[in-house]
Amino acid sequence: MDDDATLTIAASPASTEARATPFALSLQPLNPGASLRDLAYAKLRQAIAEADIYGSREAIRLDERNLTEALGVSRTPIREAMTLLEQEGFLRAVPRRGMFIRRKTRREIVEMIQMWAALESMAARLATLKASDDEIEDLRRLFARFDGGRQTPAQQIDEYSEANITFHEALVKLSKSQAIARTIRNVFAHVRAIRKLTISQSDRASRSITDHMQIIEALEARDTEGAERLARQHSLELATYVNAHCDFLE
Structure with missing residues (x-):
């Protein structure tokens, strides 16, 4: 669709972030009227579920700034949405490194x-x-x-x-x-x-x-x-x- 926004996520080996390569999720800006946290959660959850997260062994790190730009919201609802996704097992937080998409064993x-x-x-x-x-x-x-x-x-x-x-x-x-x-x-x-x-x-x-x-x-x-x-x-x-x-x- 014309209003699609492509989100770029840094994909990097678990041991370092220096060799990051692009990873894309297809997202559209959120519409006002409902809870921005819930809308961000739904969009991110769908995008992660539809992404080829097993196509590479590299860790896939989410970038808050890219997410806010792609969805057109502030960082607060993005962070709240990612907390929910972490609780559901879709994401994992790594201290001092950020939030990563969690692959299952x-x-x-x-x-x-x-x-x-x-x-x-x-x-x-x-x-x-x-x-x-x-x-x-x-x-x-x-x-x-x-x-x-x-x-x-x-x-x-x-x-x-x-x-x-x-x-x-x-x-x-x-x-x-x-x-x-x-x-x-x-x-x-x-x-x-x-x-x-x-x-x-x-x-x-x-x-x-x-x-x-x-x-x-x-x-x-x-x-x-x-x-x-x-x-x-x-x-x-x-x-x-x-x-x-x-x-x-x-």
Whole structure:
């Protein structure tokens, strides 16, 4: 969009800040009317969740001045927002050096995906009981352009990566459970980057589409046990893959 502002963050090795390299988050200036702290928190949280924070092993440091310029606010709401994000595990404060985006370890990511599997499988179960036929049909339409799960050309990987994220968000929404949605929100924000990163590896995209179509078919059939089992199995396979192949998380 024309009013987008690109935020530059200093990315530097954990041992020194002298060799900093640019890291960009896409942010827009905040609109007045609501709590500036809450608006800054929401913008920063979304930008961090969508960023490629595992693309490099270098530490990623946030710069308050850049943040204030990108969001168009003073440093006070920025600092308050970063404190909230630190409490939620998105950031870590390093004395005399500043605030850094916190990458999760492989063990932490695996445990989060396992938690996701438990919550999403229950969401799938509830969706068979509470979602309308039209809502389930929307899920099917989401994947119509990916050839029914039979193949995913390389040029469609980025497009499918976004559709994959949308699918999991939509499945939770179909459960009509606010408690599940609230609980899973932070978990998904942490594992989103890993889902996007691994979807292009080892033909995972094609297998993911097939898994999603099977879940959709179980939802359409109102197969409560089947939908729950398939959703849990789908997420646990990601946990297994991350544990076996994602050495970069160490």
